[in-house]
Amino acid sequence: xxxxxxxxxxxxxxxxxxxxxxxxxxxxxxxxxxxxxxxxxxxxxxxxxxxxxxxxxxxxxxxxxxxxxxxxxxxxxxxxxxxxxxxxxxxxxxxxxxxxxxxxxxxxxxxxxxxxxxxxxxxxxxxxxxxxxxxxxxxxxxxxxxxxxxxxxxxxxxxxxxxxxxxxxxxxxxxxxxxxxxxxxxxxxxxxxxxxxxxxxxxxxxxxxxxxxxxxxxxxxxxxxxxxxxxxxxxxxxxxxxxxxxxxxxxxx
Amino acid sequence: xxxxxxxxxxxxxxxxxxxxxxxxxxxxxxxxxxxxxxxxxxxxxxxxxxxxxxxxxxxxxxxxxxxxxxxxxxxxxxxxxxxxxxxxxxxxxxxxxxxxxxxxxxxxxxxxxxxxxxxxxxxxxxxxxxxxxxxxxxxxxxxxxxxxxxxxxxxxxxxxxxxxxxxxxxxxxxxxxxxxxxxxxxxxxxxxxxxxxxxxxxxxxxxxxxxxxxxxxxxxxxxxxxxxxxxxxxxxxxxxxxxxxxxxxxxxxxxxxxxxxxxxxxxxxxxxxxxxxxxxxxxxxxxxxxxxxxxxxxxxxxxxxxxxxxxxxxxxxxxxxxxxxxxxxxxxxxxxxxxxxxxxxxxxxxxxxxxxxxxxxxxxxxxxxx
Ligand SMILES: Nc1nc2c(ncn2[C@@H]2O[C@H](COP(=O)(O)OP(=O)(O)O)[C@@H](O)[C@H]2O)c(=O)[nH]1
Ligand SMILES: [Mg+2]
Numbered sequence: 001x002x003x004x005x006x007x008x009x010x011x012x013x014x015x016x017x018x019x020x021x022x023x024x025x026x027x028x029x030x031x032x033x034x035x036x037x038x039x040x041x042x043x044x045x046x047x048x049x050x051x052x053x054x055x056x057x058x059x060x061x062x063x064x065x066x067x068x069x070x071x072x073x074x075x076x077x078x079x080x081x082x083x084x085x086x087x088x089x090x091x092x093x094x095x096x097x098x099x100x101x102x103x104x105x106x107x108x109x110x111x112x113x114x115x116x117x118x119x120x121x122x123x124x125x126x127x128x129x130x131x132x133x134x135x136x137x138x139x140x141x142x143x144x145x146x147x148x149x150x151x152x153x154x155x156x157x158x159x160x161x162x163x164x165x166x167x168x169x170x171x172x173x174x175x176x177x178x179x180x181x182x183x184x185x186x187x188x189x190x191x192x193x194x195x196x197x198x199x200x201x202x203x204x205x206x207x208x209x210x211x212x213x214x215x216x217x218x219x220x221x222x223x224x225x226x227x228x229x230x231x232x233x234x235x236x237x238x239x240x241x242x243x244x245x246x247x248x249x250x251x252x253x
Numbered sequence: 254x255x256x257x258x259x260x261x262x263x264x265x266x267x268x269x270x271x272x273x274x275x276x277x278x279x280x281x282x283x284x285x286x287x288x289x290x291x292x293x294x295x296x297x298x299x300x301x302x303x304x305x306x307x308x309x310x311x312x313x314x315x316x317x318x319x320x321x322x323x324x325x326x327x328x329x330x331x332x333x334x335x336x337x338x339x340x341x342x343x344x345x346x347x348x349x350x351x352x353x354x355x356x357x358x359x360x361x362x363x364x365x366x367x368x369x370x371x372x373x374x375x376x377x378x379x380x381x382x383x384x385x386x387x388x389x390x391x392x393x394x395x396x397x398x399x400x401x402x403x404x405x406x407x408x409x410x411x412x413x414x415x416x417x418x419x420x421x422x423x424x425x426x427x428x429x430x431x432x433x434x435x436x437x438x439x440x441x442x443x444x445x446x447x448x449x450x451x452x453x454x455x456x457x458x459x460x461x462x463x464x465x466x467x468x469x470x471x472x473x474x475x476x477x478x479x480x481x482x483x484x485x486x487x488x489x490x491x492x493x494x495x496x497x498x499x500x501x502x503x504x505x506x507x508x509x510x511x512x513x514x515x516x517x518x519x520x521x522x523x524x525x526x527x528x529x530x531x532x533x534x535x536x537x538x539x540x541x542x543x544x545x546x547x548x549x550x551x552x553x554x555x556x557x558x559x560x561x562x563x564x565x566x567x568x569x570x571x572x573x574x575x576x577x578x579x580x581x582x583x584x585x586x587x588x589x590x591x592x593x594x595x596x597x598x599x600x601x602x603x604x605x606x607x608x609x610x611x612x613x614x615x616x617x618x619x620x621x622x623x
Contacts, residue, residue, distance in 0.1 A: 037441035038464050039472045056457070084378035087354055089456065112460075119375045123355075126452060134457055 003170075003199050006216070009223040011099040015211040022048060023097035023106065024211065033076020036093050042108055050097065054110040055225050058131045060160060061141030063118035065149055066174030066203075070141065071113045073207055074214055086117030089127060096218045100226075109222045132160065136225055137168035144204070145175045147183035154196060166232065168224040169198050172217065177205030259332035260340070260384060262347060264373070265291055266366060267325045273370050276377065277384045282329065290315065290327050306337055318344045321361040324351075336536045342399055343383060350379045353435070393528045394486065394512045399535065402503050402510040406486035407621045408478055414471065418446070421467040425450050425459050438464050444475050485513045491620045496598040497613060498581055499527045501535060503592040504623055511623060522580060527596060534576060534583040535594050542571040543587050575606055584610040591618065 006012055014020045026042035027034055044050050059067040064083050068090070072079045075092045094111040114131045121127045132138075140157055142149040153171060161167060171192070173184065189200050201217045261278035265271060270291040275281060282290075294317050297304035306316045312333025318341075319325045326347060328340040351360055354376045363369045386398055397404045408414065425436065431451035436459060438446045446468065454463075468475070481489070493500070493515060503510045512531070514524055522530075576583040581596045584606040593614045601609060617623065 035442050037439050037444065038460065039440050039469055039475075084381075085374040087375045087378055091456070091460065117375055119372055123372065130455055130457065133455060 003197070003220075004223045004227045006220060006223070007101070009101060009227055010219060011101055012219060013215070014097075014099045014219075015215050020097060020099070023050065023108075027076075027095050027097070035075075035077065036095060038093070041110070042095050042097075048106075050106045050108050052095075052108045052110050053226075054112065055136040055221075056112045056114065056134050057137045057139060057221065058114045058135045059139050059141060060131075060156065062149060062152070065141045065143045065146070067115045067141055070139070070172060070174060070203060071115045073203060074111070074113065074218065076207070079207075085119055086115060088120045089114065089116045089131065091115070094218070096222060098219065098222045109218070109225075111218070111221065128160065135167060136228070137170065137221060139221075140169065140171045140198075142171065142173055142184070143175045144173050144184050144202070145178050145181045150184045150188065150192075153192070157196075157198075166228065168221065168228055170217070170220060170224070171198050171200045173200055173202050175204050176202040259330055260335060260343065261329045262343070262380070262384065263287055263290070263327040263329070264347075265325045265327070266363070267319045267323055270295065270325075271366055273324070273366070274373055274377070276380050278329075287327075290317075290329070291325070294325070294327075306341075308337070314340050316340045316344060318348070320348050321357070323361045323363060324348075334533075336533075336540070338536050338540050339399065342401065345401075346383050346398055347380050350383065351376050354379065393525060394514065396501060396510060396512060396532065396535070399532055400501075400503060400510055402508045404486075405509045405511050405623075406478070406482045407488045407511055407623060408481070409488050409490070413474060414478070417467050417471055421446065421463060422448050424454075424463045424467065426453060438468075440464070440468050441472070441475055441479065443479050484516060486511045487513045487617065488621055491617050493613065493616075494609065496601050497609070498522065498596040498598060499531045500596070500613065500617075501531055501594040502614070502617055502623065503594075505587075505590060505592060509623075526580075530578075530581060530583070530596055531594060534585070534596065537576060537583075538574055538585040538594060542574040543585065543592065573607060573610075575603070577603060582606055586610045586614055588614075593617075 011017070015024055023042075023044070026044065029035075041052055042050075059071060061067050063085060068084075068086050069079050071077075071090070071092050075094045077092065091112055091114050094109075094113060096109045096111065097106060098109060099106050114135070116127050116131050121131075138161060140153055142153055144150075150173070157169065161169070173189070176182075192198075193200055199220065201220065203213070203217065205213075207213050259278065261282055262276045263282070264273040264275070265287075266273065270288070272284075272287060275287070294304045304317055306314060308314050311331075313331045314328070314335065314337050315330075316328040316337065317325065318327075326344045328344050330340055351373065355372055359369070359372070383398065395404045396402070425448045427448040427450045429449060432449045433451050434449070434456075436448050436450060436456060438460065440446055446464070448459075487493075493513065495515070497515055499512070499514050501510060501512050512528075514527055572587050574585050579599075581599060582601055582603065583594070583596050585592065585594045586607075587593075591614060593610060595606075595610050595613060597606065597609060
């Protein structure tokens, strides 16, 4: 399955454009990322109204690969220094404004990230199904410092998903900042992308430079999810399925 | 109080002394010492003596506790500011947190040591939080880890929130008898709604449907509660004397507590220091005078007997006690229903402390019904 090329559905690097500033300011607080409770969402003034579209994203990968850190990185929370096995299941919300290329429409994507400790999935049978239930996308993680985690990717993907699942699949390589210890080469990545048709993103290091470090991944996630929904609605009966709250804009007041 | 640097916690299997984990203190105890700590406890058990605690001349402590004949926790502290009570509570809290995460059955009937070791890793985050308690500003004013009472805030109009909470827990099919899952929902930064429930409904369902349905209408209300709680956990209808620096009020029946810090700026005593003094005074009072509060727990009846007790030689149970330090004055009162621990400014004459305390207790309980 091919993925959507960066910038084909949404304006790429929109976070750099002056026009986006007011939208991005809504996900900031005192120059840091704003932490949203479940009852909160960015609120725009009436003339700049932007709808919120919600998606559930599951982070998959073995213990220590960097799932919790990735969730914290994307949500702008404090990233753990030491590895704590995540106690059960943790979810967090990421709001991300994008501009659709064709219509010029501006949306807030609400990614609901689901992260689960490996022990918990082993101990409790309901954890993994619960993470996959209603998921719109799965991020498969490997670590650049652990070749085994890279080699396990394709079996991991087939283990937890069916080819027929309507899911956006992206691969994220963590700990890219530890390039001295890199066990996975550029050639490996290029080959992997060709063979499996799944894009690979690299993350690592501090999030010091604002949105630049997380924008490529969040934009790709947004584009692929949006594209997936458009493909689905255009091939199915034009009524919104009752249990898919994520199709079409869902507005939170 | 950087306790994590001065307290070390060890967990071993009770029967064979196999180390399961060690947390805290950056410098780990050598294996030989861990072995000796376990050995000396075993030696006691072999002679029908329960080794509970020992203290060094510098005020360091070692505390042993065996839980359900299955696991042993040992707390080692080299810091004289960490009281025995504190260490004892720490061991109990750590055990409780292990039960919360893994379940009593898993811990009490551990068959496969290697598997248990691996599974205990899921508790490290919580355990380290307990060890680091007090380091983080957000913890200030929370005393539950020490008092084993639920920290409460008293709201001016609690009915709406109470009703919503009840509807929410009903919708989440919460029942204290079926505690398969603990679901925590961060409604706002600083406000979390928790429910214990069985296998259904799914987290997705509760988070996406019920949280919004029940709590959205209360968002503003919750925000103002947050503002209010930041200042005091007492309702605004209570006005404290200006020279009261801090208080802790416990309802002994319901095992609930509230704390409050005076809003008056006291330049020489920072809020953090006042919270710390309150904890120290609480420890002082319940270990020396209000010892009945240290009710012998079913887990470890022997530990209580090893306490130096005020009552030996006295026929009555103390109901008041006080302490004057060079930072503040402290007074505690207990009634069958309540315990109040109070810090006042040094300017309060010592002979009036008693009436300040009893009046404060009356004022707070009458105004709030706590
Ligand atoms: N240098 C570096 N360390 C990372 C990165 N991601 C995770 N880590 C570290 O790897 C360890 C495990 O990460 P964590 O997110 O807890 O793993 P999880 O078990 O998959 O949730 C932690 O000590 C993190 O600090 C990264 O991108 N760069
Ligand atoms: Mg984790």
